[in-house]
Amino acid sequence: MTKPRKIIFVCLGNICRSPSAEAIFIHKIRDRKLDHLFKVDSAGLHNYHSGENADSRMINHANKRGYSLDSISRQITRNDLQEFDLIVAMDNSNLYRLKEMATNEQKTKIFKITDFLSDSVYSEVPDPYYGGYQGFEDVLDILEAAVDALIDTLIKE
Numbered sequence: 134m135t136k137p138r139k140i141i142f143v144c145l146g147n148i149c150r151s152p153s154a155e156a157i158f159i160h161k162i163r164d165r166k167l168d169h170l171f172k173v174d175s176a177g178l179h180n181y182h183s184g185e186n187a188d189s190r191m192i193n194h195a196n197k198r199g200y201s202l203d204s205i206s207r208q209i210t211r212n213d214l215q216e217f218d219l220i221v222a223m224d225n226s227n228l229y230r231l232k233e234m235a236t237n238e239q240k241t242k243i244f245k246i247t248d249f250l251s252d253s254v255y256s257e258v259p260d261p262y263y264g265g266y267q268g269f270e271d272v273l274d275i276l277e278a279a280v281d282a283l284i285d286t287l288i289k290e
């Protein structure tokens with residue numbers, strides 16, 4: 134049997150975007166009966182919220198679409214950059230900071246989630262933390278499309 138691909142989603146605080154990406158990815162691979170192929174996690178570049186549940190606003194918006202956010206925030210480590218096969222950032226700032234932490238070899242595993250969308254108007258998943266209702270809905274809209282595109286790319290490889 135092939136070894137599961139290890140994927141980690143990364144944002145700033147690991148309480149809004151990356152836990153949502155993780156939950157949506159898990160939901161979709163279960164639906165597509167592909168869950169045996171992947172191991173999924175998420176982390177934040179900052180430790181502001183380490184040990185906390187996901188943001189309650191993000192949890193509520195995600196629950197309404199059938200996604201359950203149960204990850205606990207943690208900060209990304211250099212070991213993660215070694216351990217994971219694919220490191221998926223939410224925005225340009227996340228991408229830049231991850232690449233700063235990574236060795237040249239590790240840099241080849243780092244992508245931005247919107248890179249997988251071929252015809253999107255979005256080039257990032259905008260940070261919803263200081264915004265309102267629509268910001269959280271936008272996060273889920275972009276992630277649902279981008280995660281589908283990511284899974285399609287991975288199963289073609």
Ligand code: 4NP
Pocket residue numbers: 144145146147148149150151177181260261262
């Ligand atoms: P996330 O959102 O990176 O999508 O988890 C944020 C969460 C917390 C903060 C910023 C963004 N913060 O400044 O505390």
